[in-house]
Amino acid sequence: MIDTLIQAFHLVFQPQVLLIMLASSIYGIVIGAIPGLTAVMAVSLIMPIAIFLDPIPALAAIIACDAMAVFAGDIPGTLLRIPGTPASGAYTDDSYKLTMQGKAETVLGANCFFSAMGGLVGLAALVCAAPLLANIALKFSTYEYFWLSCLGLTCATFMTSADTVKGIASMFLGLFITTVGYDSLTGQPRFTLGVTELLGGIHVIPVLIGLFALSEIMRRVSSTTPPSAIYSGKIGNIYKGIFKTWRNHIPNFLRGNSIGVIVGALPGAGADIAAWLAYAISKKFSKTPEKYGTGHMEGIIESTSANNAALASAWIPAFVFGIPGDVTTAMVIGILFIKDLKPGPTAFIHHPEIIYGVFLCFLIANIFMLILGYYSIKTFRHILRIPPFVLLPVILVFCIVGAFSINNSLFGVGIMLAFGILGYIMEENDFPISPMLLAIVLGNLLEKNFIISMVKSDGNWIDFFNRPIAGGLAAAAIFLWTYPAVKWLYRRLKTRPA
Amino acid sequence: MKANQSASVKKQSVFSPLFIFDGVLLLFGILFLLESRHIKRGFQQVLDARIYPRVVAVIFCITVAAHMVKIVLERRAGGGSKEKTPLSAGVAFKIGALFALFIAYVFSIQWLGYFEAGFLFLWFSIALLGENSWRWRVHALIIAFVVISVTYFIFGVLLNIYVPSGLFL
Numbered sequence: 001m002i003d004t005l006i007q008a009f010h011l012v013f014q015p016q017v018l019l020i021m022l023a024s025s026i027y028g029i030v031i032g033a034i035p036g037l038t039a040v041m042a043v044s045l046i047m048p049i050a051i052f053l054d055p056i057p058a059l060a061a062i063i064a065c066d067a068m069a070v071f072a073g074d075i076p077g078t079l080l081r082i083p084g085t086p087a088s089g090a091y092t093d094d095s096y097k098l099t100m101q102g103k104a105e106t107v108l109g110a111n112c113f114f115s116a117m118g119g120l121v122g123l124a125a126l127v128c129a130a131p132l133l134a135n136i137a138l139k140f141s142t143y144e145y146f147w148l149s150c151l152g153l154t155c156a157t158f159m160t161s162a163d164t165v166k167g168i169a170s171m172f173l174g175l176f177i178t179t180v181g182y183d184s185l186t187g188q189p190r191f192t193l194g195v196t197e198l199l200g201g202i203h204v205i206p207v208l209i210g211l212f213a214l215s216e217i218m219r220r221v222s223s224t225t226p227p228s229a230i231y232s233g234k235i236g237n238i239y240k241g242i243f244k245t246w247r248n249h250i251p252n253f254l255r256g257n258s259i260g261v262i263v264g265a266l267p268g269a270g271a272d273i274a275a276w277l278a279y280a281i282s283k284k285f286s287k288t289p290e291k292y293g294t295g296h297m298e299g300i301i302e303s304t305s306a307n308n309a310a311l312a313s314a315w316i317p318a319f320v321f322g323i324p325g326d327v328t329t330a331m332v333i334g335i336l337f338i339k340d341l342k343p344g345p346t347a348f349i350h351h352p353e354i355i356y357g358v359f360l361c362f363l364i365a366n367i368f369m370l371i372l373g374y375y376s377i378k379t380f381r382h383i384l385r386i387p388p389f390v391l392l393p394v395i396l397v398f399c400i401v402g403a404f405s406i407n408n409s410l411f412g413v414g415i416m417l418a419f420g421i422l423g424y425i426m427e428e429n430d431f432p433i434s435p436m437l438l439a440i441v442l443g444n445l446l447e448k449n450f451i452i453s454m455v456k457s458d459g460n461w462i463d464f465f466n467r468p469i470a471g472g473l474a475a476a477a478i479f480l481w482t483y484p485a486v487k488w489l490y491r492r493l494k495t496r497p498a
Numbered sequence: 499m500k501a502n503q504s505a506s507v508k509k510q511s512v513f514s515p516l517f518i519f520d521g522v523l524l525l526f527g528i529l530f531l532l533e534s535r536h537i538k539r540g541f542q543q544v545l546d547a548r549i550y551p552r553v554v555a556v557i558f559c560i561t562v563a564a565h566m567v568k569i570v571l572e573r574r575a576g577g578g579s580k581e582k583t584p585l586s587a588g589v590a591f592k593i594g595a596l597f598a599l600f601i602a603y604v605f606s607i608q609w610l611g612y613f614e615a616g617f618l619f620l621w622f623s624i625a626l627l628g629e630n631s632w633r634w635r636v637h638a639l640i641i642a643f644v645v646i647s648v649t650y651f652i653f654g655v656l657l658n659i660y661v662p663s664g665l666f667l
Contacts, residue, residue: 179554
């Protein structure tokens, strides 16, 4: 273990890696601080560059960018009442009202400090849980992986959408897309329509740039919301009195982090849900729930800790089972596959230095957050002065380079354009796009494990339930599939007149 | 007369953009299901190469059809989700023009090169989205030149990513 840790130190503590982390952090802060541009968008635009980097610099760039963007989303929420990312939306009202009471420094300090602390707690959970779970996961066969994939997709579908049917449709659309190209077992081409470029399947990078960046640009162009005035007060030392705030809110800090870690580790949930759930639970258990929404620190601390704790714990299922915890880890899995680093329990045996390297990257990213957060808050006004009509075409140019660089052909750009339009129409009609992306990432794993299991069992379905862990996972998945129908039926029977 | 009027209002409201989008998705699912006939079986005896995509397509079609039925039932009951305000003509023009520029950019990148096509795209799109004045158009020209030079340097020189060469670079 010590040897591996030293190896990881050598991989991470290189000037090139640290510089990449610094650049990604600044980039993440800029994107996260601009209202409407999400952390997922920031990461999706960094992916084409990450493909060309070695595994550790690539993962370091993603980790730093994601953590900073989620934290930076708090800044416009506090000073403008416009959350920079959806994760910051839960406590925007409280943050802004405290700013109006002249406590901008305290709120911004809490945002930065508790985000970094949340990230460190999430990291601790990742360090402790991942190796333990990996030992259990080594006993998994294709049956367990099949059910785990089903469970992951089900959780993602149910948690990211208010309308479950839309979530399911989005997820199946994603599974559909993974069937394009050569069948991995029989080698037969499927749905290629005679297009040679489709034989290898649809590449995930242009798809995610289209879904998360291009569609976001379209939404921003069509947005009619007038720009808000920027907070004009002076911002001094944001960390003044931060330890006193911490001491006064230890239960909130602990609960927020626990919620973040648990929600983050659930496949498909992610930082946004963690923040909203933490805020709701905080309010429920608070002695002063009436103060929530009027400028109350408890909800802010709990939610801001939760969203950053969720970022690290989302890597637990990604590393251990190869099942993404959120959209960012879905992209990470895509990158790992491209680099021939198959995520899963065997990664702990074959590439432990990469795993430990990721742990170190999380540690550095959260230390960077404390330092860069301090300065970014002071320069925030300059970031917001960039007019959207300059920013959006520039992002479009980045999108083009990203999609083009995958195969050095315009086909990737066409795919990006098609998925951008699809993503825009889907979101305009309240279809969630996260289940689709998770399905695109998990689709091949699901199909492969399903077919190998069927071949192993000679078509006998009973074998899918015979092994204890497979049976347990199957029961959980089937329970989740049937629960909405049972609930609906129960309600109908209850309301029916006797 | 009133009953007829209200019936026609209800009938119109069922065909919302959401319903039409669902219809397109259903059509897409059916087309994929039909297209699956052209997939060869392959060597597998237990499951051939067609089964899995067919299962996915069938469940997808059922889900979308169920959603369409749900919309109809909700509308008949007088509920359902609120219709979104349609885009104004100005905004729709801007989106359309930006996309026309984008498509022109994508197709011209091979002929003009990354730097030149990118510069023209940025200049026109920043000018289009910003103020309608000559001063802004000159500003847009400077911004476009600076941005494309920086991105060319980062991607083409620093990261050594292949970008199509053109007239000048």
